[in-house]
Amino acid sequence: MGRAEAAAMIPGLALLWAAGLGDAAPNLPRLRLSFQELQAQHGVRTFRLERTCCYEALLVDEERGRLFVGAENHVASLSLDNISKRAKKLAWPAPVEWREECNWAGKDIGTECMNFVKLLHTYNHTHLLACGTGAFHPTCAFVEVGHRLEEPMLRLDLKKLEDGKGKSPYDPRHRAASVLVGEELYSGVAADLMGRDFTIFRSLGQNPSLRTEPHDSRWLNEPKFVKVFWIPESENPDDDKIYFFFRESAVEAAPAMGRMTVSRVGQICRNDLGGQRSLVNKWTTFLKARLVCSVPGVEGDTHFDQLQDVFLLTSRDRQTPLLYAVFSTSSVVFQGSAVCVYSMNDVRRAFLGPFAHKEGPTHQWVSYQGRVPYPRPGMCPSKTFGTFSSTKDFPDDVIQFARNHPLMYNPVLPVGGRPLFLQVGAGYTFTQIAADRVAAADGHYDVLFIGTDVGTVLKVISVPKGSRPNSEGLLLEELQVFEDSATITSMQISSKRHQLYVASPSAVAQIALHRCTTLGRACAECCLARDPYCAWDGSACTRFQPTAKRRFRRQDIRNGDPSTLCSGDSSHPALLERKVLGVENGSAFLECEPRSLQAQVEWTFHRAGEVAHTQVLAEERLERTARGLLLRRLRRQDSGVYLCVAVEQGFSRPLCRLVLHVLSAVQAERLARAEEAAAPAPPGPKLWYRDFLQLVEPGGGGGANSLRMCRPQPGPRPQPGPRPQPGPHSVAAESRRKGRNRRMHASELRAERGPRSAAHW
Structure with a gap:
């Protein structure tokens, strides 16, 4: 498509956006706090090391009361109560010969040929697993952190390093997505120096190492991995699956549409051992489905196609968590970001639906109507669903079908059929998300903390709208947590301490999940704020405690209507x-x-x-x-x-x-x-x-x-x-x-x- 044709399409695209979003304007927060206000009045704390950048990996350890941070050439251990105090740091640079070799390969020795720590996982009661780029020599190590709370430890044995290939990316610009289950590491990563062989890889542990089929665009087509989660399927651990969230170039896109990015959710079985004669040392249970986040419109849907981050919010039933995901758009017409919510039942339903199929290069992708072999591809070998004890026992037709049909035909749609919250033309893009489930006077509410590429955190609450399961997101606060407006690269929540930890290329910040005193000094202001963390106690807006038996605590999160709750309140100031x-x-x-x-x-x-x-x-x-x-x-x-x-x-x-x-x-x-x-x-x-x-x-x-x-x-x-x-x-x-x-x-x-x-x- 030439420039003239592309320019001619712009008005049409604008009409589609207008049809889907109407006269959408940026949502205003109820409160907006600058970095200076947070620092002076609300105790924002920051941590940074001299001549160090790229604080990307965060790991909250509630038992030890520590926040572990991975950065350029360093691992740090910070206090969850105050990251500015009792900090311990561990230098972990790349060897000089690796840096020189990296420089000879044409990389910048000052910005690329370093050891950027990309992932941190709790390995056992005394050690962490840490992996970094190692100046384009991916490397991993076990960091001893001890188990005594009163004497934090941080020690690494440089003589006992692990090969990081398939665990950490080579390139510091690539994100690392992984999860450690037991002693097994599941990673979505580029497995080669040139960054062309992207794979879903299992390493460590007792099971054999497995990966996706290399250089097969039907499996993975230039993916960008975002997050990985382990989610139980049933009470039987043999049914457990690992879910990968990523975005990639769509193989199913029509040639006339050109290159199109789509978001995906992929699955594999934990007990997958690969095939016997085909797909040896490859996944036999890998499937993927499209993850849709769009606004329905009269002339067509407005798609937010760039998946940026996913947060898994667990509940009492670990098998049915909620998935909160943030998306941006690749459109050149509008700038926008959205939050979509997905249920695991909908994800599983997509993997039980029809497979996508294409006969030849000139045919369109359609729903497969032929016979699906037994056991159904994607099912884990388990007594729950069959008699096969291992994937090596699967018949050849099952293996071949799985190899040729990794894509599902039906997409996964968000709860309610549209985004929970979106921002259009706000001047920033969503990059990260974390969620906290909060008990309030009239029920439980999910509070979302959304990081942006300008160093701000948006505090959004999900409230019911009409009949269930429809909800809407209300923007409560906009917090400038980084003075330099740096992109937020990672976020972690400590629900026990009511703290949020935020990372950027320049620093790590810590802020409280609530600022009740900021909401006002009158009952009406406290109720209108609709913050489930806060309630009016008769004289001030303070932290809401669900266990407190105090009749005069007033809170209305669902409606935010103070007319009844505050009708008899006489504490408001004189005019x-x-x-x-x-x-x-x-x-x-x-x-x-x-x-x-x-x-x-x-x-x-x-x-x-x-x-x-x-x-x-x-x-x-x-x-x-x-x-x-x-x-x-x-x-x-x-x-x-x-x-x-x-x-x-x-x-x-x-x-x-x-x-x-x-x-x-x-x-x-x-x-x-x-x-x-x-x-x-x-x-x-x-x-x-x-x-x-x-x-x-x-x-x-x-x-x-x-x-x-x-x-x-x-x-x-x-x-x-x-x-x-x-x-x-x-x-x-x-x-x-x-x-x-x-x-x-x-x-x-x-x-x-x-x-x-x-x-x-």
């Missing part, structure tokens, strides 16, 4: 009032910032001497901003009381009253003269604004409330745009025109204001 002054034909800014970015602000106006309150409507003199209301070309009749009300989830709450006084030019002139006369004032805070207030309200100016801002303090603030500046005829402009160039120091003004009460929204 703030602020006096605002302006000059005729000038400008005035009425500041009002809700704590929640999802709240809508409404304004009402009450003119002095009138009874009725009127709604402030849009007009050309008025501009609504994220931080308040800007009035231009002021008139005397604009004087009055402006009430700022935040509306969220149908619940409205007044934030503050702003009393606007519009002065004439004569009054502004008098103010300027008064300030000039007060120039040789004694040292100390100069109360210049009191003279100004005396013009409006003699004897009553200078109260503490007169300068309070209608914005949440303390706590997070939305990231606003630049504040609108007053016009040339404002009070400040008049004062400058008269030659006033004195400026009160910020600390003096704060000293005069006294303690500032917090606005609670």
